Amino acid sequence: MKTSTHGLLRAAHRAASLTGVRLALFGALALAACWHSLSQAGGLNDFRDSHLLDSYEDASTRSVTDYGQLPLWNPWSCGGQYSMGSPQTRSFAPTLVLSSLVGARRAEPLLLWTFLVLGMEGFFRYARRRVGSALGALGGAPLFGLISFTALSWSIGWLNFAGFLLLPWLLHGTSLATRGKLSGAAMVGGVFALLLGFGGTYPVPMYALFVALETGRSLSTLRGTTQRRRALGSLALTAGFTLAACAFRLWPLVETMRSAPRIMAGTPGKPLGLLVEMLLQLPARNGYSDPGNFYFAPVALVLVLPALAFARRRAAFPAVVAVLSAWMAAGYTVTPSLFAGLRQLPIFGAFRYPERFLIPTAFFLAELAALGLAVLLARSWRAPARWTWAAVAACAVTLASWGLHVRAFDNLTRWAQMIPMPVEKEQPFAQARGNRWSQGHLLALNRGSIACFEAWPVPMSPRLRGDLGQEEYLEDPGSGTARRVEWTPNRLTIDVDTTRPTVLLVNQNWHPGWKSAQGEVISRDGLLGVQVPAGKQQVVLSFRPRSGLGGMGVSALAWVALGFLAWRERRGQPLPTPAALGVTAVPLVTWGLLLALWPEPVALPHLRNANGTPLTVAQLPPEAHPVNARFELPVELVASEIPVEPDAEGIASLVLYWRVTGPLPRSVGIFVHVVSAEGLRLGADHEVVGGTWFFSEAPRDTLLRDAFSVSTRGMPPGEWKVLVGLWHSGGDQSRVAPRTAEVPLLPDGRVPVGAFTVPRKVPTNESSVNP
Structure with missing residues (x-):
């Protein structure tokens, strides 16, 4: 019995080592997981986000197929926007070829299937070296490759988040680059370029962190100064090539974000209990809820135990990084908050969904599970029969986990709200008022939408x-x-x-x-x-945008440079490290020359409040009510504008005028309490002044107009006082005490700035018109 069992395990190990067999298995699992998605191919996803994001791909496909042009400018969205500079578009990924051939809506489930296979194969290649077993790596691959967040992303129109599945390719490429392999540089640069082209606003900066960790992990395994010097040279080459390879998208994105900065404030986070549910609870087939959105089969956690017990040294890195990722996923609900520290860094300040760090959490749990399976398999081949049965049981747990992941993935794909595609109408292009929740219908009519809804302030x-x-x-x-x-x-x-x-x-x-x-x-x-x-x-x-056309030239030159190095290496004449670095620096130097020699007007940022009013003013308007509250920190609440009563829609538009006179920590935010005589309270807290600046980044000694609004629908009639103050919203949440003001100060740090009256609703059977 033992001999036959060992024979089966060895056969499975050999099969796992065969690329064709392995890809066939991954393809079958991916097919089972996204069968429902494939059956819906060609339909229109009626979810609100899908209308916006999917229409970007439709517009790009139309530019290619109907007009024979690169999708540089998208006239159908937000009154016209720069496609390459819009963070969430995937117009310049290789996937556009498939969209152009079969249609954007038919291509999406095919792309979903492709990314699932890529995720599983990438994990196998990464984990095989880390766990030392082809069968162990194969067992862990679907635990990450079929993570349910990808299914949720397809269901609500966020297909660009399928790029999260490319993490193992980045880590595997980093490991190869540390060993001096040009294939590692090509893999890291190519994957980052693909992620940027595919609209990877989250995966790119997130995964840059884990590439840095993998770099440290790989360097720690090297011995001797010579090996490490060579590795550092190879990593420098990889970094330079990656930067240049991404120029086609990176340059337009930087240009756009400078003219329309994306600010994310607030203190997002999920309690530990909810994070556990999101990770371990099987998702339902309908409804939109957090539990199960990042499903990792609980039974697979059994495989983690032998890794921690019998392979502590190899398990240390994935275990620690899994804990750090989960800590990051908790956001501001834990103290200290690792996520809060991350948001202090450039780029990461735009992060607003810390729970997405559950994806790398699941990745490193899958590595631990693969390691646990590998440990049991290794013991079964050289130990008593009880380890053989333990290995068989571990294989059974692995297969059961695969089945659970397939089911969870299928359940989430059924959340998609698919409807038939609208009938296209051939007519000259024109702008329409539009509706941000039905943009897919407008594109079929060849109409642009000036009702814009985006996660960044599109200049309109x-x-x-x-x-x-x-x-x-x-x-x-x-x-x-x-x-x-x-x-x-x-x-x-x-x-x-x-x-x-x-x-x-x-x-x-x-x-x-x-x-x-x-x-x-x-x-x-x-x-x-x-x-x-x-x-x-x-x-x-x-x-003809400089950043787009110039960036494409720089990226093309980067691939030519890497190809030249590979050609020299294949001929047995590799260039020395300094010369190789010089070759990869040519595209970056070209980039600098383009910036210097190709002038283009600068698109200045539109510094306006959400209601369109200027963010800075030279002096107070006559209707402003002086407050002149000075706080313990160098900031003043100069005045306020509070309406007598809300407008006909029940919206009370409020304005606060601030002045910053010195340096402030970024944690300082504004709290706004709207309080009734009975003690009821409505909050309108915000960290960012006018939706543009944190206090720490605002210009000094300038009058800042902070316009925002509150809805009074459902609020009892009567007088509602508006109380304002400062607090450390991103820190210990303590309040900043006011020192002096022209209005009476309250003992709890709140400054009264005015009041408005919610009128009594007139019953429909009462008439206000005299006969």
Whole structure:
């Protein structure tokens, strides 16, 4: 019995080592997991986020297939936006080829299946070296590759988060790069470039942390100064190549974020009990709830125990990193908060969902499970029969865990709200008022939406209109005529006949990438315009962004440089490390030269409140009520504007005027309590002034207008006082005491800034009109 069992295990081990057999298994598991998704191919996901994010891919596909253009500019969203600079678009990933061939909606479930296979195969390649067993690595691969968050992401239109499954390829590539392999540099640079092109706003910065940890882990295994010096040189080459390979997307993103910074405040977090449910509870087949969103089969945790018991040295790293990841996932609900410290770093300040760190938590738990299985298999081949049965039991647990992961994945794919695709209507492009929750329908009508909903403040002109009879028109209607000749996403041709100089306006947002040989391209309150002289002429507007075109050139040059190094190595003539570093530096030097020699106007940030009012003011408006409250920290609450009563929709628009006079910690935020005479309280706390600055980053000695609103729907009628103060929202949550003010101060650090009255609702059977 023991001999036959060992024979089966050895056969399974040999099969796990065969790439074809392994990929066939992973393909079958992925097929079972996303069978429901594949059966829905070609439908329109009616979930609100899907309408926005999926329409980006539809727009990119349309640019390629209908107009034969690269998807540089997207006129169908938010009044026109830079596709390459929009963080959540996946317009410049290789996946666009499949979308263009079969259609964006049909491509999505195929891409989902592909990413599942990639995730499992990547984990196998990473774990095989770490656990020392092909069968152990195979056992752990579906535990990560079929993580249910990927299914949830597909169901609600976040397919770009499938990029989370590429973590093992990054770590495996880092390990190879540490050993001086050019394939490691290609793998790390290629995966990061793919993630950026695929809209990986979270995976890229998150996984950069784990690449750094893997770098330290790999370096610690090297012995001797020579080995480590070579490894550092190889890692420097990898870093330079990765930066240049990502330039095609990184440059546009940096440009966009500088002109429209994305600020995320608040103190997000999940209690430990809920995190455990999210990780270990099997998700239901319907509804939207947190439990099960990051499912890891609880029975698989049994495999972690032998790893911790019998392979402590190899288990130490994944165990520690799994704990750190879970600590990060808790956000601000634990003290001290590791996530709060992370948000102090550049880029990471835009993170708002710490629970996504449960993905690397599951990854390292899967590594521990693979290690535990490998340990039991190794003991069964050289120990008494009881270890053989333990290994058989571990294999059974592994198979059961696979089944649970397939079921959890299938359950979450059924959350998708699929409806038939809308019928497309061929008609000239025009902007429409739109609806941010039904953008997929607008695209089918060849209509742009100026009702924008994004996770970053898209620069939009207040002069955009959805009711124009003609999208291209003259600012001075009496100066002549303008007639559209040709319209494509990246190129517009308009015949203009004017009797005097004027401005040709296009009903799209301005961007510095728009160019015209017939006149100067200008911004008219953010609207795209061209100054044209008198006379007949044909104005041709082309979108040629420096960051996009230049970035693509830099990235192409990076791959050429790496290919040259690989060619030399294959010929047996590898370049010495300093020369190799010089070759990979060429694309970066080219990047610098492009910045210096290719001038382009700067898109300045639009510093406005959510209601469109300027963020800074020269002086207080007459309607502002002086407060002049000074706090223990160098910040003043100068004045406030509180309405007499809410508007017809029940919205009370409030304005606070602040002035910062010295350095402040980033933890300082604003609390706003709206309190009734009966003691009922409504909160409107916020950390960011005007949705743009933390106090620590705000300009000094400048009057800041902080406009926000509260909804009074459902609030009892009567007077509601507005009490304001400062607190350390990102720290110990203590309040900052006010020192002096022109209004009476309350003992709990609150400053009364005014009051409004919620009126009594008039019953529908009462008439306010005299007969």
